[in-house]
Structure formats: C-alpha cells, structure tokens
Amino acid sequence: MSWCGRSEVSVARDFRVHCGAAGVLPDGRDDLAVVVGPPGTTSALVTTRSRTAGPCVVLSRQARAGAVRGFVVLARNANVATGEQGLRDAVEVRGSVARVVGADPDELVVCSTGMIGRRYPMASIRAHLSALTWPPSDSIEAAAAAIMTTDTRPKVRSVPGAGFEVTGIAKGVGMIEPDMATMLSFVMTDAQVPAHVLDAAFRRVVERTYNSVSVDTDTSTSDTALVMASGTAGPVDNDAFERALAEVCTGLVRDIASDGEGAGTLITCTVTGAGSPGQARTVGKSVINSPLVKTMVHGADPNWGRVVMAVGKCVNEPDLAPERLRISFGGDEVFPRAADRDTLALVEQHLRGDEVLLEVDLGLGEESWTVYGCDLTEGYVRSNSDYTT
Structure with a gap:
C-alpha cells in the first residue's frame, strides 16, 4: 500500500479536484472540497443509519443510483438539525456546483461534517462558489486536508x-x-466496473472495514462512504478489484482509528473460532468499545481480565463459554493458561507499542472478524469537552 501522488496518479487525472476556503469558519482554512469524474462514471453509496441523519445525507440518498460522478464536502459544519432551511441550503450548494462543473445535480452527492445545529454561512459560500472556475488543478491530498x-x-x-x-x-x-463515524470516505478508481458489481463489492468491503471501526461508540448523523469508477482503464478482474478496494478501505480505517481523538494507540482485535461472522464482529466490537479495555491499553496495564469481561458481556451470544475461550496479546497467550510474570512483562511491553493486537478465539467454529479502535485518553475528554468553544 502506498500514499498516492499528485498529478502522476491516473485516478487523479480522471477526477478533477477543487479545494478552497468557503468561510464555513472565519479562519481562512480550506473547508470546501469538490471532486468530479467524467461522464459515465459508475458509483455506489452507503450512508449512516442514524435516525437523525442530516439534510445532506437525505439529499445524497436521492442522487442518481449507480451514476454519481462527483461529491461536494463542506467541513466543520454538519448542517444537521437545521430543518427545512438546512435542506434548501444543501440543495443550493449542490445545484451551484453542478452548474459550474457541467453535471446534473443528481450526479453529485453533498456531504457535511462538524458542528450540529448551525446553518451554513450561505453568503460566504455563495461568494466562493460564484468565483469557482472549472476545470481546477488541486490534488487528491488537498481534498483530504x-x-x-x-x-x-x-x-x-x-x-x-x-x-x-x-x-x-x-x-x-x-x-x-458507524452503523452502515464523524466519518466521510471517498474512493476513486479508473477501473471499469458496472454499477451493480460495484455496489455489491463496496457493501461487502464496508462491512469488513467502515462497519468494523469504533472510536467512542457514537454513530454520526453524517456518515457517508462513496466509491466512483471512471472506467478509463477498461474492464478489470472483479475479484482483483475488490481486493484492491478492500486494501484501500482497510488502510483508511486504520488511519481513522489511530487518529481517534486523543488517541495514542491503535487497537486491532481479531476474533477467530466464531460460529458466525456476526458473532465474531459482536465480540470484537464489545472488546474494542470497552472503556476498561481502552484505558488498560492507554496505561500499558496488562490487566487481561478486562478482555475476558468484554467477551462475557455479550449476553445475546449464549454459545460463548469460558472453557472454550483463548485470549492473547500480540501472540502471547494469557488465558486460559495462567499468565506468569514473564508473560505479563511481554504483554506490558506490547501494550507500550503504537499498535496493540488483541486475539480472541471463541472455540466455536471457523468464522473470524477484525475490528479496529483506539485507546481512551485524557485528550479525548479535552477535545470533546470544549468542542464548541
């Protein structure tokens, strides 16, 4: 896996990128990204299942199924809980961008992320979009920023x-x-992939990646994941494409988890020996989401009993049995074999690394699942206790 380059990247040549400061907040930082592919681009879209999803999510769900070729993002304002006016603002933003780039409005999705309950500063956004020229020359990296x-x-x-x-x-x-984090993800490819094939592949990948990451157990009102295929590279092997798609999305999920607010450590929990994939994911999420497991990792405290606890609280999984359970930290087994002093020293050393690997074998079957998360630190509390100020 590699970081993408700039104009040398074939995907970047297919998808035009504009970034700019639209004045969402008055600090001059780029807060607008527009990325548009050529006509004929196919797509697949997955959005949050939140019951309080924002107007941008509602509008994006109405985009042309399988034929979205671009997206607009306004950062640091979620445009959520803004009523009918919030929806009208999102419609206006999408329509304005569509006119500039020469697309139909329903070929674009519009996304927002940030503070809930505040309307867009439409005057400054209108001023920025009225001066927008096409085609632009910004990079994929600039859009990510x-x-x-x-x-x-x-x-x-x-x-x-x-x-x-x-x-x-x-x-x-x-x-x-995610229940499909605040999470937005946009994937672009030059492969030629029919919309129905792209949709099926993306949904499988989303289950193993974006639906298998957790920072704080809270589901955003704005989660959106979009993949677009320009087709300029011609037909490809569908299995090879899905493997590459999964590799990109797994990398992004690892980046999200390791950059969790205040986080210092990436936690990867792999559950094996499960009776079903769903059971494996349920147990993995229980471990990753446990505040006691998170603080154990943060303090590099080899208190492996907290993992036993997190597995045991999956009360809707009646097949789970302690006599079948095996737990390891970075390959060093701590349960059911009694962890001696030397093993605990190895576990403590592992917990001090940048990534902690937790392995849980349920002893019930052949299914497995990997879930990604991070430790819980004072930094998370600070970041979220003064978010609006």
Missing part, C-alpha cells in the same frame, strides 16, 4: 491493481461507531 475537522492529519491511501488503480480519502476521529 480540506475535509478534516478535528483530524490531526489527512488520510489518503492508494493501491495499484493489474492495469487499474484505487485511491481513497477519508476523515474521521470522533463520534465513530
């Missing part, structure tokens, strides 16, 4: 395939427990 809120770094991943390429960007560090 423009869509950030409290992210500490842009998130960009690119994977070359056999005659094609897949490149993705994402933002997200808090309010992340």
Whole structure:
C-alpha cells in the first residue's frame, strides 16, 4: 500500500479536484472540497443509519443510483438539525456546483461534517462558489486536508491493481461507531466496473472495514462512504478489484482509528473460532468499545481480565463459554493458561507499542472478524469537552 501522488496518479487525472476556503469558519482554512469524474462514471453509496441523519445525507440518498460522478464536502459544519432551511441550503450548494462543473445535480452527492445545529454561512459560500472556475488543478491530498475537522492529519491511501488503480480519502476521529463515524470516505478508481458489481463489492468491503471501526461508540448523523469508477482503464478482474478496494478501505480505517481523538494507540482485535461472522464482529466490537479495555491499553496495564469481561458481556451470544475461550496479546497467550510474570512483562511491553493486537478465539467454529479502535485518553475528554468553544 502506498500514499498516492499528485498529478502522476491516473485516478487523479480522471477526477478533477477543487479545494478552497468557503468561510464555513472565519479562519481562512480550506473547508470546501469538490471532486468530479467524467461522464459515465459508475458509483455506489452507503450512508449512516442514524435516525437523525442530516439534510445532506437525505439529499445524497436521492442522487442518481449507480451514476454519481462527483461529491461536494463542506467541513466543520454538519448542517444537521437545521430543518427545512438546512435542506434548501444543501440543495443550493449542490445545484451551484453542478452548474459550474457541467453535471446534473443528481450526479453529485453533498456531504457535511462538524458542528450540529448551525446553518451554513450561505453568503460566504455563495461568494466562493460564484468565483469557482472549472476545470481546477488541486490534488487528491488537498481534498483530504480540506475535509478534516478535528483530524490531526489527512488520510489518503492508494493501491495499484493489474492495469487499474484505487485511491481513497477519508476523515474521521470522533463520534465513530458507524452503523452502515464523524466519518466521510471517498474512493476513486479508473477501473471499469458496472454499477451493480460495484455496489455489491463496496457493501461487502464496508462491512469488513467502515462497519468494523469504533472510536467512542457514537454513530454520526453524517456518515457517508462513496466509491466512483471512471472506467478509463477498461474492464478489470472483479475479484482483483475488490481486493484492491478492500486494501484501500482497510488502510483508511486504520488511519481513522489511530487518529481517534486523543488517541495514542491503535487497537486491532481479531476474533477467530466464531460460529458466525456476526458473532465474531459482536465480540470484537464489545472488546474494542470497552472503556476498561481502552484505558488498560492507554496505561500499558496488562490487566487481561478486562478482555475476558468484554467477551462475557455479550449476553445475546449464549454459545460463548469460558472453557472454550483463548485470549492473547500480540501472540502471547494469557488465558486460559495462567499468565506468569514473564508473560505479563511481554504483554506490558506490547501494550507500550503504537499498535496493540488483541486475539480472541471463541472455540466455536471457523468464522473470524477484525475490528479496529483506539485507546481512551485524557485528550479525548479535552477535545470533546470544549468542542464548541
């Protein structure tokens, strides 16, 4: 896996990028990103299941199914809980961009991320869009930076395939427990993939990646994941394409989890020996979401009993049995074998690393699942206790 380059990247040549400061907040930072592919681009879209989803999500769900070729993002304002006026503002933004780029409005999705309950500063946004010219010459990396809120770094991943390429960007560090985090992700490829094939592949990948990451158990009102295929590279092997798509999305998920608000450690929990994929994911999420497990990792405290606890609280999984359970930290087993002093020292050393690997074998079957998260620190509390001020 590699970081994508600039204009040398074939995907970047297919998808035009504009970034700018539209005045969402008055600090001059880029807060608008527009990315548009050529006519004929196919797409697949997955959005949050939140019951309080924002107007941008509602509008994007009405986009042309399988034929979206671009997106607009306004960062640091979620445009959520803004009523009918919020929807009208989103419609206006999408329509204005569509006129500039020469697309139909329903070929674009519009996304927002940031503070809930505040309307867009439409006067400054209108002024920026009225001066927008096309085609632009900004980079994919610039778009990744423009869509950030409290992210500490842009998130960009690119994977070359056999005659094609897949490149993705994402933002997200808090309010992340996707049910489809605040999470936005946009993946672009030059592969030619029919819309129905793209949709099926993307939904499978989303389950294993974006639906398998958690920072704080909270589901955002704005989560959106979009993949667009320009087709300029011609037909490709569908299985090879899905593997590359999964590699990009897995990389982005790892970036999101490791950049969680206040986070210092990426936690990866792999559950094996499950009776079903759903059971494996349920147990993995229980471990990743446990505040006691998170603080154990943050303090590098080899208190492996907290993982036993997190597995045991999956009360809707009656097949779980302690006599079948095996737990390891970075390959060192701590249960059921009694963890001696030397093993605990190895576990403590592992917990001090940048990534902690938790392995849980349920002893019930052949299914497995990997879930991604991070530790819980004082930084998370500070970041979210003064978010509006």
